[in-house]
Amino acid sequence: MPLNLRLTIHYGLTIFLSAFLLFQVQPLIGKMILPWFGGSAAVWTTCMLFFQLVLLLGYFYSHWVVRKLTPYRQSLVHGGLLLLSVLLIPIAPSVDWKPTGAENPTLRILGLLTVSIGLPYFVLSTTGPLLQAWFARERAGLVPYRLFALSNFGSMLALLAYPLAVEPVFPTQWQSYLWSGLFACFVLACGLLAWRGRSGQVIAAPSPELHGVAPRWSNKVLWAALAACPSILMVADTSYLTTNIAPIPMIWVAPLALYLLSFIVSFDTQGWYQRKVFLPLLVLGLWVLAYLPTLGISELPIAVSMGVNLAAFFVACMVCHGELARLQPHPSYLTGYYLMLSVGGVLGGFFVGVIAPYCFNSNYELSVGIVLTGVVAALAVIPSIPSLHARWRQLAWACSIAMLLGIAYLRVQDHQEETDGAEVTRRNFYGTLQVFHNAERQSRSMFHGQITHGRQFTSPDKLDVPTTYYSPDGGVGKALQIKAAQGPLRVGVIGLGVGTLASYGRTGDYMRLYEIDPLVIEIAQKNFSYLARTQAKTDIVLGDARLQLELEPSQQFDVLVVDAFSGDSVPIHLLTQEAFAQYMRHLKPNGVLAVHITNRFLDLRPVVQTAAQQFGKAVRLVDAQGIPEKLVLRSRWALISSDMGFFQSSALAHASAYEAPPGFKLWKDDYSSIFSVLE
Numbered sequence: 001m002p003l004n005l006r007l008t009i010h011y012g013l014t015i016f017l018s019a020f021l022l023f024q025v026q027p028l029i030g031k032m033i034l035p036w037f038g039g040s041a042a043v044w045t046t047c048m049l050f051f052q053l054v055l056l057l058g059y060f061y062s063h064w065v066v067r068k069l070t071p072y073r074q075s076l077v078h079g080g081l082l083l084l085s086v087l088l089i090p091i092a093p094s095v096d097w098k099p100t101g102a103e104n105p106t107l108r109i110l111g112l113l114t115v116s117i118g119l120p121y122f123v124l125s126t127t128g129p130l131l132q133a134w135f136a137r138e139r140a141g142l143v144p145y146r147l148f149a150l151s152n153f154g155s156m157l158a159l160l161a162y163p164l165a166v167e168p169v170f171p172t173q174w175q176s177y178l179w180s181g182l183f184a185c186f187v188l189a190c191g192l193l194a195w196r197g198r199s200g201q202v203i204a205a206p207s208p209e210l211h212g213v214a215p216r217w218s219n220k221v222l223w224a225a226l227a228a229c230p231s232i233l234m235v236a237d238t239s240y241l242t243t244n245i246a247p248i249p250m251i252w253v254a255p256l257a258l259y260l261l262s263f264i265v266s267f268d269t270q271g272w273y274q275r276k277v278f279l280p281l282l283v284l285g286l287w288v289l290a291y292l293p294t295l296g297i298s299e300l301p302i303a304v305s306m307g308v309n310l311a312a313f314f315v316a317c318m319v320c321h322g323e324l325a326r327l328q329p330h331p332s333y334l335t336g337y338y339l340m341l342s343v344g345g346v347l348g349g350f351f352v353g354v355i356a357p358y359c360f361n362s363n364y365e366l367s368v369g370i371v372l373t374g375v376v377a378a379l380a381v382i383p384s385i386p387s388l389h390a391r392w393r394q395l396a397w398a399c400s401i402a403m404l405l406g407i408a409y410l411r412v413q414d415h416q417e418e419t420d421g422a423e424v425t426r427r428n429f430y431g432t433l434q435v436f437h438n439a440e441r442q443s444r445s446m447f448h449g450q451i452t453h454g455r456q457f458t459s460p461d462k463l464d465v466p467t468t469y470y471s472p473d474g475g476v477g478k479a480l481q482i483k484a485a486q487g488p489l490r491v492g493v494i495g496l497g498v499g500t501l502a503s504y505g506r507t508g509d510y511m512r513l514y515e516i517d518p519l520v521i522e523i524a525q526k527n528f529s530y531l532a533r534t535q536a537k538t539d540i541v542l543g544d545a546r547l548q549l550e551l552e553p554s555q556q557f558d559v560l561v562v563d564a565f566s567g568d569s570v571p572i573h574l575l576t577q578e579a580f581a582q583y584m585r586h587l588k589p590n591g592v593l594a595v596h597i598t599n600r601f602l603d604l605r606p607v608v609q610t611a612a613q614q615f616g617k618a619v620r621l622v623d624a625q626g627i628p629e630k631l632v633l634r635s636r637w638a639l640i641s642s643d644m645g646f647f648q649s650s651a652l653a654h655a656s657a658y659e660a661p662p663g664f665k666l667w668k669d670d671y672s673s674i675f676s677v678l679e
Contacts, residue, residue: 008135010189010192011131011135011193012147014127014131014186014189014193015127015147015151015154017154017189018127018131018154019127019128019150019152019153019154019158020154020155020182021124021158021186022125022155022158023154023155023162024166025091025120025121025179026048027167028172028175029047029091029093029113032093033097033109035573035669036099037099037105037109037544046106046109047109049349049353049354050113050114051121052231052346052350053346054121054122055342056345056346057122058124058342059125059126059338059339059342061122061126062126062128062130062335062339063129065078065130066335067335071197074197075197081122081123082190082191082194085123086184088117089180090176090177090180091120091179092176093112093116094112094115094116097112097115097116099543099544099547123187124183124186128147128338129335129338130335131190131193132331133335134193135147136334148267148338149263149264149266152264153264156257156260160253160257163253167674170671171670172669173670219329220336222380223341224341224344224347225372225379226323226327226380227320227324227341227342227343227348228372229373229377230316230317231344231348231349231352232352232368232372233313233366233373234259234313235348235365236363236366237369238255241254241306242449254310255313258310258313258317261314262314262318262321263317263321265318266318267325273321275322278315278318278322279319279377281315282315282316282319282374282377283403284312284315285311285312285316286373286407288308288309289309289316290407290411292305292308292309292312316370320377326384351365351368352365357427361432362415362418362419362427363427367412367414378400382396421436421437422434422435424523426523427519428517430516431448433447433517433519433520433523434446434447435527437458442458443457443467443631444456444527444528446524452468452633454468454497454500454524455468456498456500456529463529463533464533466500466501467632468631468632468635469596469637470503471635473624474622474624474637475594475596476559476563477504478639478649479592479637479639482646482652483558484504484506488506488509489509490512490555490558491510491511491536491559491561492513492514492557492561492586493511493512493513493561494545494560494561494562494564496514496515496520496521496524497524498524498528499524499525499531499534500530502531506535508536509535510537510539511537511539512538512539512557513538513539513540513541514541514545514548515545516544521542545564549586552586555586556586556587559591559594560587560593561596562594572674575604575611575667576669577611577614580612580615581615584615590642591641591643592641592643592646593612593640593641595638595640596637597636597637597638598633598637601678605621605658605660606660606664606677607667608638610664611667613660614666617640617642618642619638620652620656621636621637621639621655621656622636622639622655623635623636623656624636624637639655664676
């Protein structure tokens with residue numbers, strides 16, 4: 001094999017392996033720490049912010065090394081970092097970082113990630129721009145940007161491989177070992193390239209005669225803006241899909257895969273991105289993204305609405321990344337180019353992950369991203385067509401401004417309709433909550449996106465009527481009524497909602513309610529009266545329920561209710577063997593565990609049944625139909641107990657037994673697969 005071909009393969013495989021490991025460690029470390037921080041989707045958003053920040057530092061390091069150090073010193077410095085990073089594997093977060101209360105976890109998560117994977121992730125993040133610069137130095141006649149497409153292909157392959165081939169097969173400890181082994185291979189491959197390049201030629205300062213005019217700050221700002229727009233759209237559109245179209249677990253894979261695919265296509269060769277094709281599609285796509293919510297999602301089948309949304313999102317990514325590919329500078333400016341791309345990605349992630357949750361009272365990020373994408377695309381395209389006559393240029397600007405004003409008007413109107421009639425619209429780290437009053441049905445409801453967190457009649461004679469999933473005919477209602485016949489109750493509830501279950505409380509009863517979101521507690525107390533009217537003594541514990549149960553002595557509950565699995569972001573850490581061990585520790589010997597497993601997209605029956613079987617408990621399923629006039633929703637509850645007399649109650653005559661499919665694996669903290677329970 002010719003030396004040049006071997007060298008190209010060596011560079012290519014090292015960059016590919018680096019990108020693959022980057023996108024494998026993200027879900028791996030996230031899976032490891034989610035049980036410590038409540039399993040919230042916001043935890044993953046914070047993780048993504050960390051990854052983007054470290055990527056930015058890696059690109060800055062690469063830019064500095066190439067510009068300031070000789071090849072020999074580059075070899076020494078980077079080789080030293082590679083060796084040092086090997087000392088930090090295998091990755092294993094320390095339990096010292098576990099939270100102890102209900103504090104905002106953002107800073108603790110960032111600190112944990114820095115200590116656990118900061119250096120290995122930093123080293124991986126430097127690989128793309130640094131090795132491309134080294135490749136350009138060794139192969140002066142070749143343009144290295146196609147290696148960026150190869151890098152994104154590695155990222156996308158890792159993204160798809162983790163939920164499909166890694167997570168369902170290996171526990172997290174083995175995932176850590178496998179990842180660490182591949183990381184050691186990467187260190188060896190990258191170290192050899194660093195050693196090989198120690199005697200290379202110093203990269204001279206770029207000269208206008210050889211390398212063209214140096215990029216101006218306006219060029220760099222445009223690079224960052226073109227990178228920021230898809231970053232904003234990706235995270236915001238994922239949130240929009242799960243909130244407004246369908247709360248489908250793992251839906252985040254689709255936008256992220258399309259985001260990476262647009263990078264691959266755009267940077268593989270400029271022939272893929274054609275302005276005459278994608279610019280008209282962008283105009284159509286931005287209108288679609290703006291108009292789809294106004295149309296009314298419920299009027300379209302889920303597959304159609306999601307398909308249209310994702311197609312429009314992909315076109316927007318293609319235009320931004322295609323324009324970035326058109327603006328590639330000479331390889332002499334390569335590291336600065338990638339640095340600005342990383343700056344844009346971080347700014348987009350910071351806007352969605354930090355600014356929006358604390359500055360907005362609802363989800364406005366997607367609207368901002370749609371308008372901003374149109375603005376940046378116009379700034380990138382219109383001035384770059386020198387042959388465009390002045391009059392036509394003015395017309396292009398006028399049409400662009402008119403279109404963007406129209407899109408902005410649609411989005412503003414839609415947001416006004418979203419909040420129209422809402423008594424409360426509030427947002428925090430955990431999401432957006434709204435309270436609506438329905439005068440026709442004389443009721444008040446709390447929503448988190450599409451998910452109903454509870455309803456209460458407002459007419460005085462019905463204030464104590466339990467509604468939604470908690471009616472007397474539902475599983476938890478039956479369990480509470482059966483146990484109440486035996487005397488005063490001690491009840492634990494994981495997931496407060498509007499406090500509906502407090503309506504079952506009688507004099508002498510005690511209810512301990514666990515809720516991770518302080519905003520839910522505030523709204524339940526101020527806008528609903530279940531908690532104020534109950535006859536039972538109640539305590540509300542703020543924080544992740546599992547963490548709090550681990551810290552508390554046995555509560556000796558007669559009934560423990562686990563109600564946290566209706567949405568898209570299912571807190572898996574509440575469904576593992578370790579979680580059930582805590583539930584059983586806090587139950588009386590004849591106590592009942594009631595698990596709410598109503599979910600449109602997941603069949604949680606085998607998860608619950610295998611966990612119960614592990615502790616020698618029996619399971620019965622109680623299905624209840626919805627009764628709209630009584631504000632009762634369809635529900636499925638799994639009742640778990642070792643008290644067979646409880647199951648012989650006439651109220652449970654129609655309850656059904658269930659056996660998990662052969663071979664279904666018990667979920668543990670270090671093993672779970674959401675694909676194994678998809679409907």
